[in-house]
Amino acid sequence: TNRRRQLSSSLDMPLRFTEARRRLVSRASTGAPAVFHEWTLPERRLEHTLGHAEASHAFLAADRLLTFATHGNGTYLVRHLPLDGTPPEVLGRWGSPDLTAFDVDPSGTWLLSAQGGRVVRQRLDDLESPARLVGTHEGQTDVCARLSRDRAATGDSSGQVRVWDVSEARLDRTLQSPADARMMALDPSGRFLAAGTPGTGGERSLVLFDLAAPGSAEPVPLLAGDWSWLSHMGFSPDGSWLATDHGGTGTVALWNVSGPRSTVLARQKPRFVSVAFTPAGDLLSTSVEGTLRRWPLSAERGAGEVLWSRPGALIGVWDVDPAGRFALVSERLAGRVLVVPLDGTAARSHAATRAPGTQLWCNARLSPDGTLAALDIISIGYPEANGLRILELQTGAERILDTRPVGTVRCEETGSATEGYALPLWLPDGRLVSDGDAGLRLWDLDTGTSHVLRACRKARDSGFFLLATPDSRTILRLEPAMATGETSSLEAFDIASGETRKITSHGNRLSSFARDPRGTALVTGSQDGVVRVGPLDGGEPHLLFGHTGPVWAAVSPDGSTVAAIAEDGTLRLWPMPDLSKRPLHTLPHDELLAKLKSLTNLRAVRDPESDTGWKIEIGPFPGWAVVPEWQP
Numbered sequence: 001t002n003r004r005r006q007l008s009s010s011l012d013m014p015l016r017f018t019e020a021r022r023r024l025v026s027r028a029s030t031g032a033p034a035v036f037h038e039w040t041l042p043e044r045r046l047e048h049t050l051g052h053a054e055a056s057h058a059f060l061a062a063d064r065l066l067t068f069a070t071h072g073n074g075t076y077l078v079r080h081l082p083l084d085g086t087p088p089e090v091l092g093r094w095g096s097p098d099l100t101a102f103d104v105d106p107s108g109t110w111l112l113s114a115q116g117g118r119v120v121r122q123r124l125d126d127l128e129s130p131a132r133l134v135g136t137h138e139g140q141t142d143v144c145a146r147l148s149r150d151r152a153a154t155g156d157s158s159g160q161v162r163v164w165d166v167s168e169a170r171l172d173r174t175l176q177s178p179a180d181a182r183m184m185a186l187d188p189s190g191r192f193l194a195a196g197t198p199g200t201g202g203e204r205s206l207v208l209f210d211l212a213a214p215g216s217a218e219p220v221p222l223l224a225g226d227w228s229w230l231s232h233m234g235f236s237p238d239g240s241w242l243a244t245d246h247g248g249t250g251t252v253a254l255w256n257v258s259g260p261r262s263t264v265l266a267r268q269k270p271r272f273v274s275v276a277f278t279p280a281g282d283l284l285s286t287s288v289e290g291t292l293r294r295w296p297l298s299a300e301r302g303a304g305e306v307l308w309s310r311p312g313a314l315i316g317v318w319d320v321d322p323a324g325r326f327a328l329v330s331e332r333l334a335g336r337v338l339v340v341p342l343d344g345t346a347a348r349s350h351a352a353t354r355a356p357g358t359q360l361w362c363n364a365r366l367s368p369d370g371t372l373a374a375l376d377i378i379s380i381g382y383p384e385a386n387g388l389r390i391l392e393l394q395t396g397a398e399r400i401l402d403t404r405p406v407g408t409v410r411c412e413e414t415g416s417a418t419e420g421y422a423l424p425l426w427l428p429d430g431r432l433v434s435d436g437d438a439g440l441r442l443w444d445l446d447t448g449t450s451h452v453l454r455a456c457r458k459a460r461d462s463g464f465f466l467l468a469t470p471d472s473r474t475i476l477r478l479e480p481a482m483a484t485g486e487t488s489s490l491e492a493f494d495i496a497s498g499e500t501r502k503i504t505s506h507g508n509r510l511s512s513f514a515r516d517p518r519g520t521a522l523v524t525g526s527q528d529g530v531v532r533v534g535p536l537d538g539g540e541p542h543l544l545f546g547h548t549g550p551v552w553a554a555v556s557p558d559g560s561t562v563a564a565i566a567e568d569g570t571l572r573l574w575p576m577p578d579l580s581k582r583p584l585h586t587l588p589h590d591e592l593l594a595k596l597k598s599l600t601n602l603r604a605v606r607d608p609e610s611d612t613g614w615k616i617e618i619g620p621f622p623g624w625a626v627v628p629e630w631q632p
Contacts, residue, residue, distance in 0.1 A: 014026050019062065021041070024038075025083070033054070034058070034069070035049065035050075036050040047085075048084070050083075052069065052081075055069065061106055065082075065083060066108065067079045068094075068102075074097045074098065074099040076093070076095045078127060094111070096113075103144050105166075108124065109125075111124060112166065113131075114141040114143050117136050117137065117138040119136060119154055120134060121166055121169075134166055135164060135171050139158060141154050142155055142156070142184070144186055150166045151166065151186075151190065155183075155184050156182065157181075159177035159178060159181045159195075160176055161174070161177060161193065161209070162174050162175075173299075175219070178204045179207075180196075180205070182197070185233045185234050191211055192208055192210060192242070193209040194207070194209075194222075196230045196233060198230060199231075204221040206244060208220040208242070213299060214295060214299060214303075214573075216265055216295060216304050217265055218263075218265075222242075222244075222255055231245045232244075240256065240258035241257065242254075243255075251618050252618070253601065259599075260574065260575045263572065263573045264546075264570050265571045266293075267570055268565070268569055269287050270568065272314055273567070274286045274316040276319065276320055277554055278342060279321075280557075283295040289309075290312050290314070290315060291308070292306070292307045305344075307327070308329065308338065308340045310331075314332045314333045314334075315331050315332070316330050320342075324342060325341065326341045329347075330362055332362060334360075335352045335359070335361070337349065337352070337375060339393060350393075352391075358380060361377070362376060365426055368429075371394065372393065373391040373393060374388060374424035374426065374432060378418065384419075386403070386419060386420040386421045387403040387420050388401040389401070401422075403441075404420035410437055410438070411437055422438065423463075423464065428471075428472050435456075438452075439454055439456040440452070442495075453493070453495060454498065454500070461482075461483070462482035462483065462486065465478045470515075472495075473496060474492050474493065475492070476491070477491055487509065488507075490502065490503045490504075490510060490524070491503065505539060506541055507532070511525050512524065512551060512552040513525070514555050515536060516576070521534070521535065523553045524541070525551025525552055526551060527549070530547070531547065531564050533577050535579055542583045543585055544574045547564060549567030555576070559576055561575065562575075562576055603618075
């Protein structure tokens with residue numbers, strides 16, 4: 001049941017459950033003598049009282065109660081107190097004058113300690129032998145060894161956390177917390193590491209590292225404001241929950257760490273950002289810095305790398321070669337297309353032909369076979385040159401497609417900057433369509449001719465975007481909301497029937513859109529920073545929060561990850577929501593509140609003195625009859 005049951009009227013502090021969860025060991029004293037109680041569950045019977053005369057540190061590992069009694073000059077008398085009540089076993093003396101911190105591994109086999117900047121390992125059954133050097137960690141360091149698979153972590157007051165492969169004496173990863181990281185908890189499954197500031201903490205003083213996340217990923221902040229005290233924390237045995245003790249008076253916050261959350265992969269200088277995935281699953285991004293970066297999404301491959309850079313260049317990456325050889329990058333205001341190899345070799349560039357004294361704006365889209373680029377050209381000051389260019393990437397040969405309307409059927413004014421403009425879109429089956437002043441048209445590249453699929457639509461200053469479904473049957477057109485007061489328009493055009501349907505479920509403040517490779521999910525970014533993911537047929541989307549400002553999104557080749565970059569400068573990752581499940585925000589009010597209350601004991605309450613009008617409080621935790629699972 002979820003009822004509370006009192007075991008003792010004294011000030012016993014729980015130490016740990018035994019591995020079978022049938023016994024609880026508690027500490028009945030904080031000083032000398034050291035007294036421990038062993039309780040049977042669920043009978044609540046005091047089975048044994050254990051202890052010795054000296055005050056000590058205590059660990060329960062693999063059902064072994066180990067105590068370390070101070071004997072001066074950084075040394076300890078180490079004992080094993082059997083839980084069956086038999087006499088204690090002295091394991092030996094251990095320690096060093098420069099010992100700053102130590103911990104016991106979950107198997108109760110060895111010690112990990114920090115001694116004068118050295119991280120060393122010592123077997124508990126052979127304390128007299130020399131310790132084995134694992135590595136070094138200078139500074140004010142604490143040690144945590146509560147991770148399986150022979151891994152451990154050290155953290156210091158500057159926020160640096162080092163994760164070690166203890167058996168190989170190798171540094172696996174170096175992480176950085178925004179605050180003091182001398183209190184740590186390590187997930188038994190090897191996935192998560194929580195780091196916090198012992199005692200009084202400030203802004204972002206408690207964070208969660210996902211050790212399976214990309215090497216450049218930032219930790220997830222769990223506490224966003226000042227909290228009075230952090231005295232202890234630990235993971236549940238299956239690693240799905242983190243409990244943090246604030247104040248040592250029974251105030252415990254519960255954090256579900258198994259549920260989906262966004263990961264900040266990197267930060268870039270806004271604006272003019274874009275993202276695209278490579279076939280191998282790496283992420284490419286650009287920003288106003290004029291730099292194209294590649295971000296590996298595996299923890300083993302480290303941080304990002306620069307593939308191409310020119311300070312001040314206004315670039316965008318829209319497509320990647322299906323064979324994974326190169327990215328197609330547009331240097332927009334220069335009227336230039338860049339072919340940037342993904343193997344790090346030098347990029348090739350092609351400047352579109354222009355009239356003397358004119359400037360070109362262009363974007364480029366790559367054909368499905370990776371051999372052609374379609375360039376939409378706006379010739380600034382010379383609109384007669386507006387239109388489409390087809391570039392053969394191997395030879396650099398360029399030809400012009402005439403996209404100017406014939407007769408009086410047109411949407412742009414004669415002589416305007418967008419007269420004759422057309423935005424290209426390659427259908428997955430290899431055909432080329434364009435939309436603009438002459439309407440939505442399907443092209444025959446052999447003859448350079450086209451026919452109309454749909455009449456033209458007047459374009460706003462913010463332009464529009466096109467997207468095709470994988471079966472090449474439907475074209476989506478988004479007119480984004482960029483200016484204050486604008487509303488977006490999203491519609492789907494069926495090529496065979498010529499029918500158009502509007503998609504309104506994603507709202508009317510959209511800034512971008514994308515789809516998954518199978519064509520089942522529609523992903524949109526909005527002006528308010530929300531990413532929406534829903535069925536491509538226009539069903540109710542799931543909401544992904546974290547960004548502020550306009551968002552541009554992409555979906556990984558395997559459809560498992562949504563990536564987005566926003567005008568706030570953050571590059572974020574989310575796991576793809578399960579579209580077979582109902583979005584959380586659509587649940588009835590009472591059902592939604594009940595679900596949220598089952599997942600945490602943190603509560604948002606009114607606070608007139610707060611800038612937001614709200615604050616977070618830790619509520620009581622009565623326990624669970626059934627441990628809930630996160631079902632977004």
